[in-house]
Amino acid sequence: MIQIKNLSKLYQTKKQKVQAVDNVSLNIEPGEIFGVIGYSGAGKSTFVRLINRLEEPSDGSVVIHDKDITKMPSHQLRKKRQKIGMIFQHFNLLWSRTVFDNIAFPLEIAGVSKAKRKEKVLELIHLVGLSGKEYAYPSQLSGGQKQRVGIARALANDPEVLLCDEATSALDPETTDDILDLLVSINKKLGLTIILITHEMHVIQKICHRVAVMENGKVVENGEVLNVFVRPQSKTTKRFVQQLNPLEHEKDKLYNFINDREDSEVVKLHFIGNHARRALISEIAKKFDVEINILQGSIAPTQEGAYGTLFVEINGEKAVLTNTIQYIQDSGVEVEVLKHA
Incomplete structure (x- = not known):
């Protein structure tokens, strides 16, 4: 289980303070796909980056499998991050490396032998549906294929958790559905816990088990997707539901x-x-x-x-x-x- 308690992030600028994440508490069950939805500026991307401490929290805690991420010293955190995969909106691939080498990169950093790297990379290429593209470069791939590389790379170290920050926002609707189907397949095959950040209600509807709605850094509503859809309570949630039934x-x-x-x-x-x-x-x-x-x-x-x-x-x-x-x-x-x- 992932236990997030009173998590906050305050940015201090010369002119003002910005409360990007404000006292968020959530429990995420092992093996579920948990969605976090909000409009631009709601704090959802900052929130997901606090989970693996790409951003340092101002307050609160993140506990993953009984290990408090927020209290870990740097050397322990680096090791723990190998078990927290992350995929991004704009893929973040290494453009001078092939598909194979992009996926192998985290394994190289982890010190995995060349033979085991090859075995693992080929396994992941097959898993994400990129067989035959092993030696293609990112510039030769479609947006959906690039994101498949990003997903395979995030899975290289057999993570316990996969964080998806607007992973489908740069894709067309058909490709978005393909990537969402892939995430569902991975969730079922690997039993992987997925935390998915988005501003698209269609994404939540299609693959998430539960959802939290964020506004101004706070969680204004959360629960099972079906229940939230049928009985939206907050104004923000009602606006999102209208996306599906205009x-x-x-x-x-x-x-x-x-x-x-x-x-x-x-x-x-x-x-x-x-x-x-x-x-x-x-x-x-x-x-x-x-x-x-x-x-x-x-x-x-x-x-x-x-x-x-x-x-x-x-x-x-x-x-x-x-x-x-x-x-x-x-x-x-x-x-x-x-x-x-």
Whole structure:
């Protein structure tokens, strides 16, 4: 487990003090993919660099597998960092070295023999899908291939933790999904704990088990991704959720499609987990004497299951409408009434 307690970073300039990270406490479980999301200036990149002490914390502690990183002397920290891999937004490759030599570099520093280096590098090249590119230079690679080299290099010393600082921000959407699929595969094959920093909710949705939302150096919300998506509490989280369902905040426009009859209710349905696969609308139409007008909807998969949102107008007698909504709620689907009959 990674235990982060009261972690803070204060920058002192000639003119002002800047609290980049402010009293952050989190527990990250072994083998999980933990996301940290925030807008520019939220403090998330500083936060991830505090975990391996690329930045020195002003206060607080980071404990990885019962070892307090923040109290380690330099010689112990250098050794511990070999077990904390890191990948970056702009790859940070050595441009004069081939793919093979870039991946071998941390092994050279660690004093691994040439024969073992070769065996390990070839294994990693196969793992990240770069077979045939061993002797290519970074300038000959696509952005996605460069990031695969960065991932392989970060895995060279068999780390306990992999830190990803905006690892997909420089990539196009299709390549981003490929890299995210690779991280999920690595997480499952190696049981590797991954801490992923991003400003893209799609990244969190696709691969993370839990997420912390940062704003002004603080964690304003954290929990399981599915729960945070369905029940966002902070304004910042709600803005991120809108990235996945941009029509969510345009409810007023729905009324352009409503019949506006006195015998109608407009409801928002939340489908979570297995309920997202259920043919509930079909069930209702067969069971109750109502007319259903589907206004809009969306469904999104997460690591913990799918969740969907559906806006519908239901027309019928008031007593029937009441029974219909009760049936929906009893089915395990959350209901928010937007317009009463």
